[in-house]
Amino acid sequence: MCKRAVLLTVVIILVVVGLLPVLVMFAKTLVTDGHFSFASYKALFSSGRQWVLLWHTLALSSLTTVLATLIGLPLGILLARTDLPLRRTLAVLFVIPLLIPPYVTAVSWFHILGREGFLSQLLGPAVGARTSGWLFGLPGCVLVLFSTFLPIVILLTMTYLKTVSPHLEEAGKLVGKWPRVLRQITVRLIMPGVLLGAMLVFLLSMGEFGVPTFLRYSVFPVESFTQFSAFYNFEAATAATIPLGVITLGLLAVERIFLRSKTYQLRPAGTDHQFPRIDLGSGRLWLFAIVSVLSFLIVVLPLLALVIESFSLSAFRGAFSRAGDSLVRSLTYAAIGASLLAIVGFFCGYLIHTRSLPLWRGVDSLTIFLFALPSTVIGIGLTTLWNRPSTNLIYATPVIIIFGYLAQYTALTSRITVTSLAQIPPSMEEAAQTAGAAWLRRTGFIIAPLAKRGLIAGWIVGFIFCLRDTGISMMVYPPGHDTFPVRIFTLMANGPPSLIAALCVTLVAATLLPLGILGFAFRQIRSHK
Amino acid sequence: MSAVRFESVTKSYSGRPAVENVSLIVEKGERLTILGPSGCGKTTLLRLLAGFLTPDKGSILIDGELVARDGRNLRPAEERKLGMVFQDLALWPHLSVRGNLEFGLKARGLPRLQRRKRILEILRLVQMEASANSRIQELSGGQQQRVALARAIVLRPKALLMDEPLSNLDYDLNLRSREAILRLHGELGFTLLYVTHDRDEAFHIGTRVVVMRHGAVDRIGTPEEIREHFQQVSL
Numbered sequence: 081m082c083k084r085a086v087l088l089t090v091v092i093i094l095v096v097v098g099l100l101p102v103l104v105m106f107a108k109t110l111v112t113d114g115h116f117s118f119a120s121y122k123a124l125f126s127s128g129r130q131w132v133l134l135w136h137t138l139a140l141s142s143l144t145t146v147l148a149t150l151i152g153l154p155l156g157i158l159l160a161r162t163d164l165p166l167r168r169t170l171a172v173l174f175v176i177p178l179l180i181p182p183y184v185t186a187v188s189w190f191h192i193l194g195r196e197g198f199l200s201q202l203l204g205p206a207v208g209a210r211t212s213g214w215l216f217g218l219p220g221c222v223l224v225l226f227s228t229f230l231p232i233v234i235l236l237t238m239t240y241l242k243t244v245s246p247h248l249e250e251a252g253k254l255v256g257k258w259p260r261v262l263r264q265i266t267v268r269l270i271m272p273g274v275l276l277g278a279m280l281v282f283l284l285s286m287g288e289f290g291v292p293t294f295l296r297y298s299v300f301p302v303e304s305f306t307q308f309s310a311f312y313n314f315e316a317a318t319a320a321t322i323p324l325g326v327i328t329l330g331l332l333a334v335e336r337i338f339l340r341s342k343t344y345q346l347r348p349a350g351t352d353h354q355f356p357r358i359d360l361g362s363g364r365l366w367l368f369a370i371v372s373v374l375s376f377l378i379v380v381l382p383l384l385a386l387v388i389e390s391f392s393l394s395a396f397r398g399a400f401s402r403a404g405d406s407l408v409r410s411l412t413y414a415a416i417g418a419s420l421l422a423i424v425g426f427f428c429g430y431l432i433h434t435r436s437l438p439l440w441r442g443v444d445s446l447t448i449f450l451f452a453l454p455s456t457v458i459g460i461g462l463t464t465l466w467n468r469p470s471t472n473l474i475y476a477t478p479v480i481i482i483f484g485y486l487a488q489y490t491a492l493t494s495r496i497t498v499t500s501l502a503q504i505p506p507s508m509e510e511a512a513q514t515a516g517a518a519w520l521r522r523t524g525f526i527i528a529p530l531a532k533r534g535l536i537a538g539w540i541v542g543f544i545f546c547l548r549d550t551g552i553s554m555m556v557y558p559p560g561h562d563t564f565p566v567r568i569f570t571l572m573a574n575g576p577p578s579l580i581a582a583l584c585v586t587l588v589a590a591t592l593l594p595l596g597i598l599g600f601a602f603r604q605i606r607s608h609k
Numbered sequence: 610m611s612a613v614r615f616e617s618v619t620k621s622y623s624g625r626p627a628v629e630n631v632s633l634i635v636e637k638g639e640r641l642t643i644l645g646p647s648g649c650g651k652t653t654l655l656r657l658l659a660g661f662l663t664p665d666k667g668s669i670l671i672d673g674e675l676v677a678r679d680g681r682n683l684r685p686a687e688e689r690k691l692g693m694v695f696q697d698l699a700l701w702p703h704l705s706v707r708g709n710l711e712f713g714l715k716a717r718g719l720p721r722l723q724r725r726k727r728i729l730e731i732l733r734l735v736q737m738e739a740s741a742n743s744r745i746q747e748l749s750g751g752q753q754q755r756v757a758l759a760r761a762i763v764l765r766p767k768a769l770l771m772d773e774p775l776s777n778l779d780y781d782l783n784l785r786s787r788e789a790i791l792r793l794h795g796e797l798g799f800t801l802l803y804v805t806h807d808r809d810e811a812f813h814i815g816t817r818v819v820v821m822r823h824g825a826v827d828r829i830g831t832p833e834e835i836r837e838h839f840q841q842v843s844l
Contacts, residue, residue, distance in 0.1 A: 507699035510661055513686040514693040515713030515764060522687075525712065529703045 083519040087437055090427040094443065098450040098487035101461030102325070108464055109318050124319045134323060137299040139218060141286040144225040148233050149278045151374075155230075156237025157262065158371060162358040165368050171234070173375045176383070178231040179591050181548045181565045183290035184584045186224045187572070188382030189215060190294075191389045191581065198385060220295045225285045227378040232284075233277040240273030241266070246355050258358050279331055280452070286324060287454025290550045290569065300324050301551075304456045308555065314460075321457040328452045336445065383588065389581035399582040402575075403567045407590065410547055410564035413478060417485035418542035424486060425493020425538050426528070432494065433501040444494075451491035458487050459555025476558045484552035489545045493538035500534025501527070540598060547591055564590070610673045612637045612768050612800040613658060618667035620653055627653040629824040630667070635768070640794060640801040642815030644808060644835070650824035651804045655770050658802065659693055660686030672767050687716075692761030692799075693770040696777075698753055700745045706732070706756050707741045713764045731763045734793060751782050755789065762793065768800040775810065787813050812836055 112119040124130050158164050159171045177185055192198050193211040200208020214220060244266060252261040267274075289301035300320050308317035360367055390396065400407075431437060432444045450458065462484055466475040474480055508530060512522040528535065553563040562570070568583045575583075613635040620628040628650040635641050643651040656662045658669060660682060668678040671691070676684040701709055707728060714724045732738040735755040740748060748756065754774065761769055771790075775783045787810065794801060805811050811818050812832035820828040820835060828838060 505697055505699060507695040507697055508701060510659070510686070511693065511695060511699040511701070511760075512712065512716075513661075514659060514689075514691055514770075515716055515760070516687050516690070517712065517716040518687055521716055526701055530701070532703075 083436060086520070087427060087431045090424055090431070091437070091439065091443055093424060093486065094428070094446060094450075094490060097462075097483040098458070098490075099446055101465040101487070102450075102453070102457065105318055105321075105457070105461040105464045106325070109315070109322060112315075120315050120319045121322070123315075124322065130320075130323075133298055133300050133303055133320070136218070136297065137286055137301075137324075140221050140225070140292070140297070140299055141282045143218070143222045144229060144285040145278050145282040147222065147226045148230045148281045149274065151226075152230050152233025152277065153237055153267070153274055155371065155374075156234045157241065157266070158367060159234065160238040160241045161355060162360050162367075163364060164360060164371065165364070166372075170371055170375055171238070173379050174234055175231045176379055176592070177228045179544050179548065179595070180588050181290060181550050182224055182228040182288055183294050183550065183565075183569065183572075184386075184587060185228055185382055186220075186291045186294045187580060187584050188386045189220065189224060191385040191577065192381065193220070198388075216295050217297055221292055221297045224291050224295070225288060227382075228291075229281040229284055230378070232280050233274065236273045236277035236280075237270060240270035241355075244269050249356060253356065262358075276335065279335055283328055283331060283452040286327065287452075287456070287551070289454070289456055294572065301454050301456045304454075304460065305555070308456070308460055308463075314464075317456075317460055318464075321454065321460060324454045325457055328449065328454075332445065332449055332452060386581050386584050386588070390578055390585045392578060392582075395578040395582035396586070398579050399586055402571065402579070403564060403583055403586075406562050406567040407564045407586065409478075409561065411590065413481055413485075413563060414543050414546035417482055417489075417546035418539045420482065420486060421489055421493045421542035421546070422535055422539040425490050425542070426497050426531070426535060428490060428494035429497025429501060429534075430523070430527070433498045447491035447494050450487050451489065453488070455484075455488060455549070455551025456555060458484060459552050462487070462552075462556050475556075478558065478561050480556045480558065481553055481561070481563070484556055485542075485546045485549065488549075488552055489542055492541050492545060496534050496538040496541065497531065500531040500537075504530045540595065544591055544595070548587075610637070611635060611670075612639070612672060613802065614668075614670040615654070615658075616668040616670070618654075618657060618664045618669060620650075620657055620662060620664050626824050628657065628664075631824075631826055632667075633819065633826065633829075635800060635802060637800055638798050640803065640814060640816045641819060642803045642805060642811040642817075643819045643821060644805060644811040645821035645827075646806055649821040651806075651821050652772055653824075654821070655693075655772050655802060655804050658768075659691055659770055660684065660689050690764070690767050691770055692764055692766030692768070694757045694761050694772070694774040696773045698757040698774070700753055700757055700760070702745050705742050705744055706737065706748070709745070709756060709760050710763045713760070717764065727763055731759045734796065735759045735789070750778060751786065754778070754782075754786050758790065758793065762797060762799060766799065768802060771801065771803045773805055776805070776807070783810070790814060808836075808839065 109120045110116055110118070155174070159167050159174075164170070190197065193208075193215040194200070195205070195208050195212040197208060197211070199211055215223075248265060248269065249261055252265045256264070286299075287301055289299070289305050292299045292302045293305065300323055304317045304320035304324075307313045307320060390399075428443055428447060431440050462480060463475075466480060466483075468475070474483065504527065509522055509527055512526045517525070548565060549563070550565040550569060553566050554569065557563060557566055564583075564587055568580065568587065571583065572580055611634045613633075615631050615633040618628055618631045619626060631650075631654060643654060645651045653662065657664055657677070658671075660676065663680060663682045664677055665680055669676050671684075671689055674684070676682075676689055701712070704712065710728045710731065711724055714727065719727070728741070729738065732741055735758060737752060737755050737759065740752065740756075745753065745756070757774065775786050778786060790801075791814065801814075803811075803814050805814075812835070815832055818830060818832055818835045819826055828835060830838070
């Protein structure tokens with residue numbers, strides 16, 4: 081009874097913070113002047129501009145996806161399975177852009193390729209003008225989003241590689257060399273993971289609005305945000321989100337139908353068998369050089385540009401005086417958001433893993449749908465539902481931001497929980513049940529401690545995503561409660577470049593420092609044990 | 610009154626019967642072994658009794674009390690007051706030996722002093738009193754086996770269920786563990802339902818042996834009767 085009540089409460093929370101806002105927003109698009117009408121959709125499809133926006137949006141998402149997949153897949157294999165030097169360091173380096181708001185990376189590239197950027201100072205204004213023209217547009221957007229979302233494909237490739245039984249590759253090795261084994265066995269087996277990664281990159285690129293806004297490339301999320309925030313035109317803003325919602329829904333349906341059934345359960349998690357390490361032979365140093373140069377170009381160089389641009393005490397002093405309050409707020413909201421995400425995600429993950437309620441599949445689909453849905457859609461949905469005098473306690477306070485975090489990021493903590501629960505034998509809970517422990521006691525004293533790694537990982541991932549969040553916070557923050565990324569974004573319009581760079585460096589440090597400290601602490605504890 | 614009673618119990622998975630129309634009575638203090646090849650339904654029968662599965666048809670009674678009937682679990686697993694030793698032992702690695710034993714006693718609301726006394730008694734019985742504060746990972750396979758047994762009997766269960774608990778042990782340790790189970794049964798007199806695919810183990814431990822085939826009870830008898838039957842069949 082208690083189990084049912086807790087799990088149903090979590091489902092209701094998800095529905096209230098995520099599904100209901102989107103449904104109410106969608107319902108509103110079907111009402112014009114108090115009557116049922118398709119007027120918003122007629123306007124949407126009759127306007128030539130919408131088709132341009134659609135083309136831009138699809139071009140940006142498709143190019144980013146193709147590039148990230150083509151480079152991410154071999155990189156994932158190189159980093160996970162070969163004797164490439166410094167594999168771990170390189171893997172950590174490649175992940176960094178995913179941890180910071182994508183527009184920060186765009187700002188970094190602006191300092192390199194902009195009209196007065198480092199390249200212009202080095203090679204002359206003519207080169208600067210050309211690179212600036214290139215940066216502000218589709219190529220620049222693709223470059224930034226590619227480096228931001230590349231880690232998704234790399235990480236999924238590395239994770240799925242761990243599920244391939246080494247015996248399958250060893251059997252292949254008896255009749256062929258590594259390139260053939262990789263091509264014909266390994267890559268085919270991990271293809272569902274790679275395609276999942278590609279789909280996520282596509283959806284996240286499609287929903288990104290910070291980078292196209294900064295680099296002035298018109299796509300649906302930018303249009304929606306502009307209509308909503310600058311012109312207060314709710315109908316136009318909502319109409320611009322509908323194609324995004326439809327594409328998201330369509331892609332997720334494809335994933336559900338085709339990819340889920342093709343996921344191979346090849347090797348149970350936690351099996352100790354060692355993977356055969358691929359010997360790169362004479363190509364080892366060449367490949368190391370190529371991967372190092374790539375990581376330098378897409379990770380180190382942009383960060384370096386930011387640090388150099390911000391390199392003055394006055395810039396940091398200015399940054400703290402103009403945005404110190406929002407930094408403290410951001411850290412607080414991120415900590416609260418991460419804690420709630422860890423709790424809600426844990427119970428959601430438990431529900432999905434144990435299939436305790438018949439609607440577990442619906443909950444799984446809902447969290448993934450909300451994660452893939454562009455933040456502008458969730459932001460407008462939340463505003464539509466909660467912006468009324470009777471609900472000011474939510475809409476006019478930071479609670480609305482936390483609602484947004486829960487709506488968009490529960491999929492992350494829920495998926496992490498599912499993965500860690502899958503590694504706990506069901507007999508662990510059954511033994512506690514036979515011992516007479518009720519569900520809450522079993523969960524609190526047996527399951528949660530056994531899944532503590534997943535819980536901690538979920539909290540950290542939740543913290544990072546809440547801290548870097550721009551889309552939802554930008555759409556719903558109440559006056560006086562803007563977060564640090566939102567403050568930077570608004571200051572970008574008229575703040576001096578050194579101040580913006582200092583703010584971005586502070587944001588990167590605020591994200592990476594706790595991670596570094598936690599990583600160091602875990603390593604110490606492990607070595608102590 | 611019987612300790613456990615199955616009445617025409619049927620359980621299917623996706624339309625395929627795993628247990629079909631099984632009726633069985635286990636008397637108090639009896640050692641009943643359920644013998645059969647993989648997939649014959651013996652573990653399903655045990656899990657139905659434990660409360661992890663619900664019978665599609667039929668009834669299950671423990672100590673005369675109806676706990677499940679026709680697709681309904683009337684008593685959840687945590688309220689059936691049974692003890693169970695799992696095939697993988699399922700010892701909680703984040704708790705010490707004492708913690709593993711104390712968990713169930715706490716859940717049942719026993720006062721601290723009584724808990725301590727009972728844990729000490731049982732650990733002494735399984736000759737593990739020196740390892741009370743050890744972590745599970747520090748113990749050998751045989752010691753873990755004894756802790757799992759101690760954890761199940763410390764609760765003084767209405768019946769002890771054992772699901773192939775010795776299948777992962779080498780022959781010597783398997784023999785010693787059987788002796789330990791028999792010794793404990795002699796001292797405490799609990800009702801035992803023991804599932805195994807090993808004939809030798811089944812004949813050694815059981816006072817009565819149930820042979821299962823294709824989800825149904827094929828034969829019931831004393832170890833001698835069943836052994837004789839197998840010998841005749843093989844001839």
